[in-house]
Amino acid sequence: MNPFVVLSFVAVAAVTIGGGLGVVLARTVFASGLFLILSFIGVAGIYVLLEAPFLAATQVLVYVGAVAVLILFAIMLTRRVMSGSTQDNRMNNQWIAAALVALLLFALLVGTTFQQWNLSQDSPPPDSVAQLGAAFLGPYILPFEIVSVLLLAALIGAIVIARE
Amino acid sequence: MVDYFAQFMPGWAAALLWFVLYAVILLVFALVNMLFITWVERKVIGRMQDRIGANRAGPFGLFQPVADMVKILTKEDITPTAANRVIYNLGPLVVVPPAILVFAVLPFSASITGVDLNIGLLFIFAVAGTATLGILIAGWGSNNKYSLVGAMRAVAQMVSYEVPQLLSIVGVVMIAGTLSMQGIVAKQAQLGWFVLLQPIAFIVFLIAAMAEVNRTPFDLPEAESEIIAGHHTEYSGLKFGMFYLAEYMSVLFVSALAATVFLGGYQIPFVPVGNVINNFLGPFVLIGKTYLFIFLTIWLRGTLPRVRVDHLMAFAWKALVPICLMNIFLVALIAPFISVTAANSPALAAPVAIVSMLVANAIMFVIIYLVIQSIVRRDRARVAEGTVPAR
Amino acid sequence: MLAQWGFIGVFLLIALAFPVIGLATAWLLRPKKPGPIKKSTYECGLETVGETWIQFKVQYYIYALIFVIFDIEIAFLLPWAVSHTALVASGTGLNYLPLVEVVIFVAILLAGLVWAWRKGALEWV
Numbered sequence: 001m002n003p004f005v006v007l008s009f010v011a012v013a014a015v016t017i018g019g020g021l022g023v024v025l026a027r028t029v030f031a032s033g034l035f036l037i038l039s040f041i042g043v044a045g046i047y048v049l050l051e052a053p054f055l056a057a058t059q060v061l062v063y064v065g066a067v068a069v070l071i072l073f074a075i076m077l078t079r080r081v082m083s084g085s086t087q088d089n090r091m092n093n094q095w096i097a098a099a100l101v102a103l104l105l106f107a108l109l110v111g112t113t114f115q116q117w118n119l120s121q122d123s124p125p126p127d128s129v130a131q132l133g134a135a136f137l138g139p140y141i142l143p144f145e146i147v148s149v150l151l152l153a154a155l156i157g158a159i160v161i162a163r164e
Numbered sequence: 165m166v167d168y169f170a171q172f173m174p175g176w177a178a179a180l181l182w183f184v185l186y187a188v189i190l191l192v193f194a195l196v197n198m199l200f201i202t203w204v205e206r207k208v209i210g211r212m213q214d215r216i217g218a219n220r221a222g223p224f225g226l227f228q229p230v231a232d233m234v235k236i237l238t239k240e241d242i243t244p245t246a247a248n249r250v251i252y253n254l255g256p257l258v259v260v261p262p263a264i265l266v267f268a269v270l271p272f273s274a275s276i277t278g279v280d281l282n283i284g285l286l287f288i289f290a291v292a293g294t295a296t297l298g299i300l301i302a303g304w305g306s307n308n309k310y311s312l313v314g315a316m317r318a319v320a321q322m323v324s325y326e327v328p329q330l331l332s333i334v335g336v337v338m339i340a341g342t343l344s345m346q347g348i349v350a351k352q353a354q355l356g357w358f359v360l361l362q363p364i365a366f367i368v369f370l371i372a373a374m375a376e377v378n379r380t381p382f383d384l385p386e387a388e389s390e391i392i393a394g395h396h397t398e399y400s401g402l403k404f405g406m407f408y409l410a411e412y413m414s415v416l417f418v419s420a421l422a423a424t425v426f427l428g429g430y431q432i433p434f435v436p437v438g439n440v441i442n443n444f445l446g447p448f449v450l451i452g453k454t455y456l457f458i459f460l461t462i463w464l465r466g467t468l469p470r471v472r473v474d475h476l477m478a479f480a481w482k483a484l485v486p487i488c489l490m491n492i493f494l495v496a497l498i499a500p501f502i503s504v505t506a507a508n509s510p511a512l513a514a515p516v517a518i519v520s521m522l523v524a525n526a527i528m529f530v531i532i533y534l535v536i537q538s539i540v541r542r543d544r545a546r547v548a549e550g551t552v553p554a555r
Numbered sequence: 556m557l558a559q560w561g562f563i564g565v566f567l568l569i570a571l572a573f574p575v576i577g578l579a580t581a582w583l584l585r586p587k588k589p590g591p592i593k594k595s596t597y598e599c600g601l602e603t604v605g606e607t608w609i610q611f612k613v614q615y616y617i618y619a620l621i622f623v624i625f626d627i628e629i630a631f632l633l634p635w636a637v638s639h640t641a642l643v644a645s646g647t648g649l650n651y652l653p654l655v656e657v658v659i660f661v662a663i664l665l666a667g668l669v670w671a672w673r674k675g676a677l678e679w680v
Contacts, residue, residue, distance in 0.1 A: 005557060009566060031251065032436055048560050057286045065293030065326075066626040070619045072300050076316070076611045086651050101556045108416055110658040121327070127282050129343060133638030136631070137653040147478065147631060147658070148663040158620045159676045162613050179558065183565040189571060240586045245594045257574050264570035268563055278566065279559040286633060287563075308596050320615050322624040330629045337636040397597055402581035406574050474678070477618065481677045485625075485668065486565060492632075496654050500643035509645075 009049055016042030029075050037068045051124040054132060168303035170284050190267050190278060192392055197227035198412045203246040204455075205462050212466035233405075241401035244306065251305030256399065256406035261297025263413035270420055271345045273446025275429045284345040285337065288421065292376070295414065298321050299385075299395045302407070306398035312393025317473070318385030322376055324480040331488035332365040334424040336425055339502065339517075349429040353436070355502065356514045357428040361521040364489050364528055366426045368484050370460075373422060375480070377414040384473055402428075419457035420450065427453045486531060494524045617676050621668075628664050632657070 019042055022035030040063040047056035125131055136144045172183070203218065203226060210217025218225030243252060266288050268278040281287050298318045303315020336358050337343060340351040352358055358364050375382035386394040396407040423429060430446030442449075471479075497522050506513035635657055642653045671677055 002557075004561065028248070030248075034254075034301065043564045048563075049557070051557065053281065053283050053560070054286070054634070057283050057290045061286065062623070062626050062630055063292055063295065065290065065624040066323070068617070068620075069296055069300070069323060070623050072304075073316075073319075073611070073616045076304075076312075076676045077613060077616050127342075129283060129634050130638040130641065132342075133636070134632030135643060137636055137638070137656050139643065141656055143221040145632070145660055145663075148628075148660045151627060152663050153278070155621065155624045155664075156670065158619060159671055159674065162617050162620070163674075163676070179561070180565070183562045183671060184569070186678045187562070187566045187569045190566075191573065205561075226679060237581050238586075239581075240588065241581065242589065242593050245591070245597050246596045256578065257571075260574040261567065263569040264573065265563075265567055270568045279562045281559060281563075309598070316615055320618050324618055327622060329627070330626075334629070334632055334636045337633065338639050341637060341640050343633065343637060392597070401585055402578055406577065450632050478677065481621070481668070482672065489665065492636075492661075493654075493658065496657070497651075499640045500651075503640045503644045 005049060008045070011047035012042050012049065014042075015039075016046065018042075030072070033071050033075055036071065040064050041069065050129070054129050102141070105148055180404075185269075186278060190348045191264060194267055194416065195409075197416050198409060199233070200417060201412050201458055202232070203229050203459065205465075205510050208459065209466050211464075237403040239401040241281075241403060242398075244308070244398050246307040247398065248305050248307060250302055251399070252307075253301030253305075253393075253403075255305055256403045258301055259295065259410045260406050260413075262291050262294045262298070263410040263417065266375065269345050270417075271349055271424065271429060272450055273443050274346070275443055276447065277346060279402055280344055280346045282347075283343045285333060285343045285348070288555065289326070289355070292299065292417075293326060294415070295410070298371070301310075302399070303395040306395075310391040310393070310397045311395050314385050314391045317391075318378060318395060321378070321382065321385060321476060324477055325372045325375035325382075327483075328368055328480055328484035328488050329376055331485065331492065332362075332369040332372060333425060334492050335362050338492070338495050339499050340373075341503070345424060345429075348425060349431060352428045352446055353431050354506065354510075354513060355517040357426065358425040360449050360518050362491070362495075363425070363522070363525050364487065364532075366422075366490055369426065370457075371481075372484065373418045374461065374464065375476070376515045377411065377418055379415065381463050381468040381471050382476065383470060384476065414460060415458065416454070419461070421456045422429055422457050423450060423453035427456075429453075483536075487528075489529060494528060495521075498524055564598060605667070619677075624664070624667070631660070 016039050019035045019037075022105075026032040026035055040059065044056045044059040044064070047059055056074065099154045110126030167417075172178075179342045194299045206228070207217040207225070218228040220230045222228040232396075243249060269281055269284040269287055271280065272276040299315050303311045303313075303318075306312070336348065339355065339358070339361060340348045342348065348358075355361065378385050387393075391397070396404055399407060430442070430450040432442055432445060432449055435442050502513065502517045502520065634655070639653060639657075643650055
């Protein structure tokens with residue numbers, strides 16, 4: 001394998017995991033939010049290395065550009081979280097539940113990593129965007145329309161809750 | 165170039181050297197232009213306000229930006245005691261890279277592009293969209309009320325106008341059938357510049373772009389009379405300089421993007437894209453077209469007052485987004501017809517495309533005009549009745 | 556294709572390094588004479604009163620939220636926009652079925668926007 005690709009993967013994976021660790025260990029919630037964004041960017045890098053550039057760009061557009069802003073705004077909306085520090089309970093007192101969830105997720109991770117997947121031998125398509133569009137409107141039309149309904153539900157639900 | 169380097173070193177080193185070299189050239193190009201824009205702005209605004217503008221340093225004050233740079237480098241830098249040190253210092257470091265990175269996919273001629281990604285346009289919007297983060301970080305980290313209010317305003321505005329900006333280029337993407345920047349320019353050589361095919365989308369794009377880079381009349385985030393300097397109130401020295409740099413880089417890039425997507429980019433009218441003249445003159449033509457838009461932004465700054473915040477938001481969501489959606493569906497109806505014409509008789513492609521699109525846009529314009537007129541009439545009637553206050 | 560992204564990676568590193576180098580140069584050149592008055596929060600000469608990090612208006616959040624929804628919509632619309640012309644013009648004559656499908660997609664979301672509009676969620680109060 002190309003050493004540059006390996007090197008890039010290590011760097012990108014380090015950014016992703018480092019960001020994830022930062023989210024948990026940061027002292028202020030705002031800093032946690034920023035680390036989460038770093039992690040999002042790392043994930044975009046991994047998509048690039050998987051030769052899925054459209055997915056990578058969408059990840060940056062939606063997660064780094066939009067969801068991150070939403071999260072930071074949400075932090076600013078919550079008075080106690082905004083000024084207070086979470087320093088005193090960084091190791092949260094619900095550690096049993098947290099450990100259980102972590103264990104479960106880890107098992108899932110191990111399961112997917114050691115599963116024998118049917119890997120395609122084809123090289124990635126050069127113009128994936130057009131094929132993606134054709135797939136949306138062809139065989140995957142139902143999921144495509146359901147996405148729209150899902151987004152509508154999210155919009156209505158969020159506005160109703162936010163205006164309470 | 166890579167081949168030339170490859171004579172002296174292994175292939176990967178040659179490629180890497182070329183990457184670094186091109187990146188540095190691009191960075192220097194952007195920096196020089198950005199400095200030049202600050203001078204142009206001072207001169208033009210000066211003239212518009214019946215002043216002379218910068219005229220001390222060098223001929224016509226041309227060295228003024230250099231003097232400013234030296235000054236800003238040697239200014240004392242203050243970190244307020246109240247600020248969150250780490251996040252405060254992170255602000256300028258986060259705000260600059262997106263403004264530089266977008267230049268990577270800008271085509272300067274048929275053979276000079278950083279990279280011609282097949283998702284080029286999406287890459288630009290994805291990277292440019294992260295500019296909001298630096299502003300939020302600066303606003304929150306300063307622990308200053310003006311900064312935080314300015315940052316919130318800036319982000320709400322940029323976020324609202326990103327939607328019409330993205331939607332306005334969907335029509336262009338549909339006609340071009342690709343997101344690659346070179347592909348879009350090549351399509352304009354075939355069918356005519358997109359400013360002719362998509363005039364309404366072009367205007368929406370310009371308005372949204374102006375709001376996206378916080379320029380007058382959309383400079384609420386930096387409204388001096390209310391919130392001092394918005395998110396960079398507490399920054400001094402080069403840290404302020406970084407915000408300044410990012411802002412002018414964005415103006416430069418957005419102008420170059422408008423020139424590339426709507427004014428045919430590097431191509432000269434009636435000269436084929438692959439032609440030697442076009443290859444040689446391409447970069448200069450692109451810069452010329454870019455400065456057209458830069459002059460427009462300065463002109464607007466010298467002319468228009470600031471809009472009100474409720475008008476600002478209402479305009480994005482209630483006017484621009486519906487107009488863009490209407491435009492997209494019109495293009496969706498007509499674009500396949502153009503593509504069929506182009507396949508059957510290439511000579512007819514450009515006239516058919518331009519005429520059909522202009523007619524469609526004219527119809528759209530009439531509809532928009534009538535709707536706006538009826539809304540205005542209704543509002544005026546209500547104000548006259550006294551049921552609602554004037555707005 | 557990864558070579559192209561190699562350039563983006565190199566360019567990103569240079570773009571990240573540029574402000575760091577710039578600020579380091581300024582750090583070497585600039586005078587350092589901080590004082591308690593200089594380092595106080597700027598508020599037009601007055602002492603600051605109260606906290607900065609207070610609770611913000613919910614309206615900002617609603618705009619960010621509508622933005623996220625539309626951003627995702629655009630992420631779905633772009634592949635359609637790229638492939639639309641070729642899809643419709645392929646085969647004999649023009650087949651506008653893909654357009655109908657997308658009209659339904661956008662109409663559902665547009666209904667959301669109109670609903671938010673009617674509810675006054677787009678109003679800046």
